[in-house]
Amino acid sequence: xxxxxxxxxxxxxxxxxxxxxxxxxxxxxxxxxxxxxxxxxxxxxxxxxxxxxxxxxxxxxxxxxxxxxxxxxxxxxxxxxxxxxxxxxxxxxxxxxxxxxxxxxxxxxxxxxxxx
Amino acid sequence: xxxxxxxxxxxxxxxxxxxxxxxxxxxxxxxxxxxxxxxxxxxxxxxxxxxxxxxxxxxxxxxxxxxxxxxxxxxxxxxxxxxxxxxxxxxxxxxxxxxxxxxxxx
Numbered sequence: 001x002x003x004x005x006x007x008x009x010x011x012x013x014x015x016x017x018x019x020x021x022x023x024x025x026x027x028x029x030x031x032x033x034x035x036x037x038x039x040x041x042x043x044x045x046x047x048x049x050x051x052x053x054x055x056x057x058x059x060x061x062x063x064x065x066x067x068x069x070x071x072x073x074x075x076x077x078x079x080x081x082x083x084x085x086x087x088x089x090x091x092x093x094x095x096x097x098x099x100x101x102x103x104x105x106x107x108x109x110x111x112x113x114x115x116x
Numbered sequence: 117x118x119x120x121x122x123x124x125x126x127x128x129x130x131x132x133x134x135x136x137x138x139x140x141x142x143x144x145x146x147x148x149x150x151x152x153x154x155x156x157x158x159x160x161x162x163x164x165x166x167x168x169x170x171x172x173x174x175x176x177x178x179x180x181x182x183x184x185x186x187x188x189x190x191x192x193x194x195x196x197x198x199x200x201x202x203x204x205x206x207x208x209x210x211x212x213x214x215x216x217x218x219x220x221x222x
Contacts, residue, residue: 043214105160105209
């Protein structure tokens, strides 16, 4: 089956620094990638949808200047958490789709971000 | 406001039992309903449902969509400890329910 690789799996950083998370589709071209946030014992909260070569579409309440998403190629999307604060600590997970929201998703293994 | 509600939120059964997980939705633009299994980190795909009344099966798992009732069920027969996970329901891959945490005891 299709594989989505997400790195790093865990990152600890100081408050005020920026953190970049990568999401790669290894064996298929992902026209659409999604970024989620998941708090303990909570479901996945969609943060944004990104299509290759265009600007990401952010969900209501998600600050686009804080969570920078770049989908520069059909196999790579990045999420940069800028000027991270402790409240940004969470589990971030990406997913990828061949053809948008109507197809099954393949998920990365997630990134646990801890901001001190 | 669009929402997806799953029930129960958690369930504890013994091996061999049959379970039914529920998912109901209220969304303005429905395209599909998907079920995922999340064991540790990455959810894995189980089913995608777009048509009402057509059951999809995969081994001991099956699922069906009822567009009239705006709901779907996921059935697992003869449960095994390896079925222990959080089962997520998503509508159009945009709105996820909170999940049902299933624990299967030996």
